[in-house]
Amino acid sequence: MxxxxxxxxxxxxxxxxxxxxxxxxxxxxxxxxxxxxxxxxxxxxxxxxxxxxxxxxxxxxxxxxxxxxxxxxxxxxxxxxxxxxxxxxxxxxxxxxxxxxxxxxxxxxxxxxxxxxxxxxxEPDFAPAASGFDGHSQALELGPDTVEIGVVSMGNPHAVVSVSDLAQPSLATWGPALTTHPRFAHGVNTGFVQRLAHDHLRLRVHERGSGWTLACGTGACAAMAVLHQRGQVGDRVQVELPGGTLQIDWGGAGHALWMTGxxxxxxxxxxx
The missing domain is CATH 3.10.310.10 (Diaminopimelate Epimerase; Chain A, domain 1)
Incomplete structure (x- = not known):
């Protein structure tokens, strides 16, 4: 057929x-x-x-x-x-x-x-269980490196890592290692986010089951949500990915998050 x-x-x-x-x-x-x-x-x-x-x-x-x-x-x-x-x-x-x-x-x-x-x-779900995360410290050991993550579910699990440079060579190994990290019961989508301004982020995502992708919509939502919770971005953010840009709007706890693209x-x- x-x-x-x-x-x-x-x-x-x-x-x-x-x-x-x-x-x-x-x-x-x-x-x-x-x-x-x-x-x-x-x-x-x-x-x-x-x-x-x-x-x-x-x-x-x-x-x-x-x-x-x-x-x-x-x-x-x-x-x-x-x-x-x-x-x-x-x-x-x-x-x-x-x-x-x-x-x-x-x-x-x-x-x-x-x-x-x-x-x-x-609404983003920051409960560790929603992402299949074991709920202990959000500092993960990756060989000789320790990486701090933010964990959030957007209907699928995400680990968000803030970095100063998306071109740093370590991300090539960190991405696959985090995506399959044993502390996530079902794997996780890993986003590396660089904050450019209060309303502008740059993002790369290594997706579970697909690897590095040109864009990840839920990944853009997750990155904005984690940084918004930390007070590092406002309620409307442009998230720039290798394939293009998405607009993410979120007013914080109690509000739905909207993605436009x-x-x-x-x-x-x-x-x-």
Whole structure:
């Protein structure tokens, strides 16, 4: 059987999107890894499936799988692409706000333009258990180095490390080491953030299951949330990633965090 798909990206974080509204796909981990192969397959950071909603208050459900075939709970750049995909399919109009159901629960999306989406990512959860973290000291040993992290869940787990220079060579080893650190029960997405101003951050993310990516929407949310909690940034921040820039708005505890950014179509294809 052939499998029709859309190739999309959100500031370089790229996706294969499947239409499962009539028949949700049943792909094995091996099949997902084959499609993710950038030489012999299509290539993606995450695979997204648009399916009937389980929650009647939501328009659709979207499943998320990493390039290694493992499932993911949330994907900030991915949900923007799902919203743009629904618009092109005639299921979401410009200016509309709808709820979409993720593996981590409902999220609200507002379509600002055909290629620009704002997403209510919910309130950041700083409880260690929400990220599968053992809850002890947030100073982690990485060989001869000790690294201070901030831990937060945005529907998926994040470790945020403040650095003065994103080009420092140690990050090449710190990223994979933190992502698979045994103190996180299910692995973690690791973000290295450089504070440029009270409203401007620069970020690199090593994602569990995908490695270094050009962008990570939940990673941008996590970085802003950790620095906001420390009083180092204001309520609106531009987060600059290798693939582009996201706007993150958060008023602090008791408020939902909103992420705004683009979504782009690349091509349509058929997996044979």
């Amino acid at each position: 052939s499998l029709r798909f859309s190739k999309m990206h959100g500031i370089g974080n790229d996706f294969v999107v499947l239409d499962g509204r009539r028949l949700p796909p049943a792909l094995s981990e091996t099949q997902i890894r084959a499609i993710a192969d950038r030489r012999c397959g299509v290539g993606f950071d995450q695979l997204l499936s648009v399916e009937p909603a389980r929650d009647p208050s939501c328009a659709v459900y979207y499943g998320i799988w990493n390039a290694d075939g493992s499932p993911s709970g949330q994907c900030g750049n991915g949900v923007r692409c799902v919203a743009a995909w629904l618009h092109r399919a005639g299921a979401l109009g410009i200016g509309e706000t709808v709820r979409l159901e993720s593996p981590s629960g409902p999220v609200a999306v507002r379509l600002l333009a055909a290629d620009r989406v704002a997403v209510d990512m919910g 683009p979504a782009a179509f690349v091509f349509e294809g058929e997996w044979l």
